[in-house]
Amino acid sequence: MKLDPQWIAGFVDGEGCFHVGINSHSEMSTGFQVLPEFTVVQHKRDIALLYALKHFFGFGVVRSNHGDRMAYRVRDKSHLLEHIIPFFIKYPLNSKKHLDFLKFRKVLLMMKAGEHLTADGVKKIRRIAEQMNRCQLR
Amino acid sequence: MKLDPQWIAGFVDGEGCFHVGINSHSEMSTGFQVLPEFTVVQHKRDIALLYALKHFFGFGVVRSNHGDRMAYRVRDKSHLLEHIIPFFIKYPLNSKKHLDFLKFRKVLLMMKAGEHLTADGVKKIRRIAEQMNRCQLR
Secondary structure, rough: OOOOHHHHHHHHHHHHEEEEEEEEEEOOOOOOOEEEEEEEEHHHHHHHHHHHHHHHHHOOOOEEEOEEEEEEEEEOOHHHHHHHHHHHHOOOOOOOOOHHHHHHHHHHHHOOOHHHHHHHHHHHHHHHHHHOOOOOOO | OOOOOHHHHHHHHHHHHEEEEEEEOOOOOOOEEEEEEEEEEHHHHHHHHHHHHHHHHHOOOOOOOOOEEEEEEEOHHHHHHHHHHHHHHHHOOOOOOHHHHHHHHHHHHHHHOOOHHHHHHHHHHHHHOOOOOOOOOO
């Protein structure tokens, strides 16, 4: 299955999720770990579609999600910064999810500058993350 | 907002619905009315997207759905047969929703041939409609 980039933008507008998790982590100097991730969740009947996304981008993993749902997931920061973000700059989302994408991008640029390694940076990132729409698990 | 056809195919793969309703209808000779419809449901924050779809196709209506959801909806048989179906032949869906689309198309072609006006035709259409995935209201 060969995917068109505009098709991917449309599909992600509906089904994709840009999420910034902030977890307690005793080994980090700030006590917190910032975990941005891009996911696309589908019923397992469409697992081929998730593998087609993985093939298209050339990275990421396909994993089981909740119940009979599967997810394509990208967590690697350089994959997100150097590929996922430029992709959705070139093929923009049309829904309000675009606003979440811009916040996601902002957090990744802050992380690139090392801001997630300071208590103040984590606080700022948390404020941005809280303004993002929650992803629906379906 | 100008939509790309491939973007529309991707978005509909996630958010679109091809549905064939069969309602009791005393004025029809068969006692039933067959109602195919194409819908795209979104949270009201993305109502602009539904109007952009309406603008792209040049027909259909934007209506409130359940709760804070809105829907772009096409019920007109000639719009479905002459525009929506050829569109998704040219820009095919990649998910299993494509199978529902093919059943939807089959029903519309049966209706074009007048089969929905006979009891036997309604029975056949009902059998096809029952094999289609239910659309999730979100």
